[in-house]
Amino acid sequence: MRTAFVTTLVDLARHDDRIVLLTGDLGFMALEPFRDAFPDRFVNMGVAEQNMIGVATGLADAGFVPFCYSIVPFAVFRPYEFIRDGPVLHGLPVRIVGMGGGFEYGTAGPTHYGLEDVGAMQLLQDMAVVAPADPAQAATAVAALGQWPGPAYLRLGKKDADVVPGLDGRFELGRVQEVRPGTDVVLFSMGGIGSSVVEAAALLEAEGISAAVVVVASVAPWPSEDILRLVSSFPKVVTVEAHVPNGGIGAAVARTIADHGARCRLLRLAVERPYRQRTGSEAFLTKMAGLSPVAVAERTRAFLCADATT
Amino acid sequence: MSEAAPAPAVSAPAVLGPSIRRIVLEQSKRAHVGHIGSALSIADLIGAAFTYLGPQDPSEADRDRFVLSKGHAALALYAVLALVGTLPEAALDTFCADDSLLAVHPDELLPGVDFSTGSLGQGLTYAVGCALAGVLQHSARRVVALVSDAECDEGAIWEAAMFGGHHRLHNLTVLVDHNHQQAFGYTADVLDSGAMADRWRAFGWEVHDVDGHDEAAVLATLAAPAEHRPRAIIAETTFGKGVSFMERQIKWHYLPMSDDQYEQAMTEIGALS
Numbered sequence: 231m232r233t234a235f236v237t238t239l240v241d242l243a244r245h246d247d248r249i250v251l252l253t254g255d256l257g258f259m260a261l262e263p264f265r266d267a268f269p270d271r272f273v274n275m276g277v278a279e280q281n282m283i284g285v286a287t288g289l290a291d292a293g294f295v296p297f298c299y300s301i302v303p304f305a306v307f308r309p310y311e312f313i314r315d316g317p318v319l320h321g322l323p324v325r326i327v328g329m330g331g332g333f334e335y336g337t338a339g340p341t342h343y344g345l346e347d348v349g350a351m352q353l354l355q356d357m358a359v360v361a362p363a364d365p366a367q368a369a370t371a372v373a374a375l376g377q378w379p380g381p382a383y384l385r386l387g388k389k390d391a392d393v394v395p396g397l398d399g400r401f402e403l404g405r406v407q408e409v410r411p412g413t414d415v416v417l418f419s420m421g422g423i424g425s426s427v428v429e430a431a432a433l434l435e436a437e438g439i440s441a442a443v444v445v446v447a448s449v450a451p452w453p454s455e456d457i458l459r460l461v462s463s464f465p466k467v468v469t470v471e472a473h474v475p476n477g478g479i480g481a482a483v484a485r486t487i488a489d490h491g492a493r494c495r496l497l498r499l500a501v502e503r504p505y506r507q508r509t510g511s512e513a514f515l516t517k518m519a520g521l522s523p524v525a526v527a528e529r530t531r532a533f534l535c536a537d538a539t540t
Numbered sequence: 541m542s543e544a545a546p547a548p549a550v551s552a553p554a555v556l557g558p559s560i561r562r563i564v565l566e567q568s569k570r571a572h573v574g575h576i577g578s579a580l581s582i583a584d585l586i587g588a589a590f591t592y593l594g595p596q597d598p599s600e601a602d603r604d605r606f607v608l609s610k611g612h613a614a615l616a617l618y619a620v621l622a623l624v625g626t627l628p629e630a631a632l633d634t635f636c637a638d639d640s641l642l643a644v645h646p647d648e649l650l651p652g653v654d655f656s657t658g659s660l661g662q663g664l665t666y667a668v669g670c671a672l673a674g675v676l677q678h679s680a681r682r683v684v685a686l687v688s689d690a691e692c693d694e695g696a697i698w699e700a701a702m703f704g705g706h707h708r709l710h711n712l713t714v715l716v717d718h719n720h721q722q723a724f725g726y727t728a729d730v731l732d733s734g735a736m737a738d739r740w741r742a743f744g745w746e747v748h749d750v751d752g753h754d755e756a757a758v759l760a761t762l763a764a765p766a767e768h769r770p771r772a773i774i775a776e777t778t779f780g781k782g783v784s785f786m787e788r789q790i791k792w793h794y795l796p797m798s799d800d801q802y803e804q805a806m807t808e809i810g811a812l813s
Contacts, residue, residue: 250676270676281665281699288669291655292677293601312662312696319656320648 231386231422232260232329234365238372239297240267246376248293252286254279254300256329261299283309286324287316295323301335302328302344302385306351317381318354324381331361331385331421332472333515340509345501347385348420349477352450356380358403359450363424365390366399367407367447374401387422394424397445404451406460412442415534416464420446420471420479423521427470430526439531446479454486461492468497468530472521475500497533499526555755556587556623561782562811563619563632569802571636575644577780577792579616581719582686585775588758589684589715590620598626598651604681605654605670609663610688610717611645617653618642626652661694663687664714668700671712671770684762686715689733690722698743704770705744712770713762716740717752719779723793740772752777782809
């Protein structure tokens, strides 16, 4: 998604001179196309994320649309209060770009995990929170945020290869994207884990279980109508996300079910206890968290079987 | 300790500090709230800043910006906004009232307040962004931020200072209210704020020392031609300035006044005769 993000931003910036790109000293071998195309509108803020958000607030107050780039923990958690008191409190169109959602920086160790960002950001008033599933969707999402008047958070993955079959670059704020039809169960997926969830659905299909897959990239605004329609159409619902259970789409789907009294059972697959554990690659950590395609398929099957016997 | 700048050669505009002090005392008494000492500390600084910037149209995008980074002294900001005509004087009576835009800390929803502050260390980062925007937009707008010395405990102040110095943001001035007090102690005992001028100088700023209660001197320093880099004006001030029983007293960071204290305070600043 990283290449798609930068390419799209360069395209947008050619027609929109309000766009500036700030980075907290990250983005080597990624942000250079923007820097080279718009040297005056690219600022390496240094390793100073609080100041980056504050400066973005001042720039947005003057009419700019600043994109603030770092990896998830440094984009979200170091300057969190600056985000709340700056762009949120002032209602300004600052875009915060967190690279490496989930375990993508796994081997970098736990300080670099991005597992609570979506929850933290969706607490903030009028903050659009977008977690695309693949590069083509990320490109559409970056463009779609052009018309969003308030602040926004983009949770991106750095990988450019993973593609979610059937997504075809679709994105709309406040909507979901159905990428695979099914009748027995629906799997909701948030972020870069989407291609794994489609893989899990294929494994289930081989066992005769028909699983629909729905990408939820627009976490805020929350696609209430789409979610309600889907949870009302399936007896069993599963959410999958590289995020802690609280604050992710599992919690949000549960809220929609409860708010509307929808009659379905929900299985929330998320990262339960990420810290004070051994570390490793994204694939290793995802497997340990029970979120590999095989694990998602197995846990979904168990969920369906357990429910059938009660 | 401080080196006062020369008084302006032309006839000086009326000083605002005494009227700001009067309003600070009146309104903090009426609302029965504290932060009085902090507001009295900056009365002359904020008066000079608004005289320097002149009247601003809050709806004009290319106006100058003022950021009260030490937001807890907002009553002094409301006072000066009323004195220069941006805020209707009657609005002062809504300070700390229900359904008001005048809280203890300032809210940008109030016309004349450029940024909501109150969390220390944030305001200067906004000001740096305003100054960078001015450079990018080739605007002549000026940016003034007012920070406190204890606020400089916050690391974000130095992130912003480093950026401003590196990018030589010549349109940016920071006034440092150097009253040597924190909320819960003296800076000398809590975190020493000594060598304040040297700190800013080390970050690449043009630095001036000034008597922070000599409004004309502060104004003259603000109005002097700037070098091609940001300026820090280290204003030596007295917490609670003008009210003998508040001066340099930690408790007046928080306490409201009794009736007797109010009368004495108003008498001492010359508002009651």
